[in-house]
Amino acid sequence: MTPFRRVSGLAAPMPVANIDTDQLAPKQFLTTTERTGLAKALFHDQRFDADGTPKPGFVLDTPPFDTATILIAGNNFGCGSSREHAVWALCDFGFCAVIAPSFADIFYNNAVNNGLLAVSLDAAVVELLLAGAAAQHEVAIDLEAQVVEMLGNQYGFVIDPAIRARLLSGMDMIDEALARLPAVRDREQALGQAMPWLGSVRTGA
DSSP states (O other): OOOOSEEEEOEEEEOOSOOBHHHHSOGGGTTOOOSSSOGGGTTHHHHBOTTSOBOTTOGGGSTTGGGOSEEEEOSSBTBSSOOTHHHHHHHHHTOOEEEESOBOHHHHHHHHHTTOEEEEOOHHHHHHHHHHHHTTOOEEEETTTTEEEETTEEEEOOOOHHHHHHHHHTOOHHHHHHHTHHHHHHHHHHHHHHOTHHHHHHHTO
């Protein structure tokens, strides 16, 4: 994953609650296991007619929000099925963070495990950010300081320290496990020397 420290720029406002994973990545896009090429899937049914013709007026296809890297949305973002494609579609479109009052648990875990920062803020703060984003005011997210900034105001957010450390370092859970491999081998060697019978049981000798 790419390390996440600070991002700033325009944010796309979507003042809608209960945006589910079927909207983020409809079922017809779930056959792929590739994480790229899914930008077209994002909100596909709201963005395109049945024949693939773009529908006018959708915020993500309207400049300047078509280049936004932050999405601001309503409560319970990412509800629905556990499809990881929903996160992949957001990332492939260019988003590196989503701000909302709350997130579905499975979506949140899928997001942070793929390097997409999900920031939960009080609903009243999100309303302020939505209004500011619609007026094209710049939004910044500083993960090291754990703040969202707009118009000189800072809004602190809470994040699990382990998740924050992974995002800052750009390491996913597999990277973390592999980094611990030398320590695991040292521990196994020490145990093997102290209790050699364990090795016999493990190998079936």
